[in-house]
Amino acid sequence: MLAAIKDFFYRHRRKLITTGVLLGGGLFLIKLIQYKLREFQERQAREIAERFKRMKHFESTERTCNQTIVGLSENVSEKALRDLSTADILEKLRSNPDNKFELWEELKILAFAKIVTLVYASSMLALTLKTQINLLGGYMYKDTVPRDTQTTYLSMIQYFMGEGLDKLMDVVRNNVTIVMQRYSLKQPLTLADTETLFWSIQMSLNNDELNPVKCLAKFTLPQDGLQGDGNSDLTLRKMCDETLDVLESAEATDVCLSNVSSGFSSIVDKLAEYYAEAEATQLAPSTSKSALNVDCLSNINNIKISLAKLIPIVNGLTAKPLGKSAATNGLQNGFEKQRNDMMSSLIVRFMQSEKLKTLGINVYETFCA
Template sequence: MLAGIKNFFYRHRRKFITTGAILGGGVFLIKIIQYKLRQFQEQQAKEIAERFKRMQHFESTERTCNQTIVGLSPTVSEKVQKELNTSEILEKLRSNPENKLELWEELKVLAFAKIVTLVYASSMLAVTLKTQINLLGGYLYKDTVEPVDKQVSVDIQTAYLSMIQYFMADGQDKLIKLIKNNVEIVMRRYSLKQQLTLADAETLFWSIQLALNNDELSPIKNIAKFALPREVNRSDILSKMYDETLDVLENTEVADVCLSNVSSGFSLIVDELAEYYSEADPGPSQEKSKSALNVDSLSNINEIKISLAKLIPIVNGLSTHHLGHTAGSSSNGLNGMDNRNGDMMSSLVARFMQSEKLKTLGTNVYETFCL
């Protein structure tokens, strides 16, 4: 019997060898697959943890960015109010002076220049800080991944972020001068007695925007010239970060974000003016709530006209105070400027920070410099 079994194995030895090789190879292959699968799972887990860490860091960077924009916006607003101050002219007009026509012409330019400057300045502040803080955030994230080779010291961080001070001072001075000059040119086409519909008022703002866009120093196309100093104290890393920030701000994506913000800001102003036009409706809508525009008032609003002389105090009030609260009125149209509460700058900044284009810009900058 044993001899028979031996002969059986001998006759089929090749089959057994082949089968054994296949089974052994299969076991080896399974072990390789299991090993590779574990490697893949570990790599996936590592990447997921890395993405989660990066996401948390980005969200923290965004919160810091938004808080910084909100924190600096009052300073920007105060400078605009100071440089384009209308209080002295208003006081003179209340005394009914002999040169009141000349004063009204000056007030016309200052009131519109002030509100236009707030729109541009708030947009440029938001875009510049969104770029700077996310670029810095990207560098800081890389430092957490490679802590042995940290690039950005506290001193470098301070020096880099302090560059925004240029915009807060010299940059704003240049911006105010540029806008005032362009507003003065546009406003020459409009007389104080000219009657304007809401659409006419909207066209006036778009005309100012168009004039600024066509200027060789357009804030939309040349934001870096207003936002960044020409020189920095050049350590290697600070110089590199400065050049990279300059490249980002000169990118067409940034110009597109700025243009979108400015257009949105002017839309906000026109929406607010619509309430005043509604309240000026000579029809039954006069008795309606000041906070609501019904179908009748909306259908009649484009037929309502307000003289530029009456529109100037309203525009001046919008630039000085909060949107959404109706100002009082008086026979000379001046007292209504002082009866509002709050700050318009915060309304503009809040709107810009909700912009998907601005959010995308921040995300793109962070992702570029954290990898």
């Protein structure tokens, strides 16, 4: 019996060895597949957890960024409206002085310089802070940044709140003066003419040596740099250099230019309401309200308002609330204290820009990787 078994194994030894190897190899392969599958699942779980963690951190960074933009926009608006104030000129005009023409010419420059400054300032503020806070957020996601370094880095925007904004107002006022010299106070303007006027100011600024769009960093960042203490020096300098690189990039220039153009479109849309009102006063009182609206819309491109009458309208856009739309949009985005003045309306509009949102995401992803 034993001899027969031994003889069987001897005769079939190759088959048995092959079968054993195949069985062993199969078991090993199954174990290996199970191990690789478990490793893949664990890696996937870690990546999902990491993405979720990054997403939550980015959302927190964005909330901080938006709140900071909204908070500082009030200071920027107050300074611009104070330094380009028309109150003294209006007060003098009420007394019917001999130099009335010169005062109207000055009012013409200030009224347009003021609203143009708000458009550029709000775009530059939103873009710079979106870059800074997302860059800092990316750094903080992957490593600890000393609080002193954070404070010093974020304090760079204070330059724009003072000297940078003064420089912007000078550049804007100079270019507005050049463009407005082509327009007389009695010149009648259609809505399209008014849009062309704003476009001409924008083109004049685009051709300026200190074009605020292309030279954004010269207005919003201190030119002499910032210094930190101890080991934070290298990190701070690196963050400053990288911020400068982003603000001077083609993407940032495109975002700023897009926001400025959007801001002027918003102003023209607002002025269209006044053109429609001017047309409505010329229609017969017996005209029905629905017919009145249709006529106003159909004839709006033919309506003309003299520049002298347009100046107080433009000046008024920066001096009074714009209605509930801006405040409502602000509340929908979590800005409970959002005001409904021109600067706030522009800030909300720009923060809803997909281009600005994409820039913020790209900056954050680049520096947290």
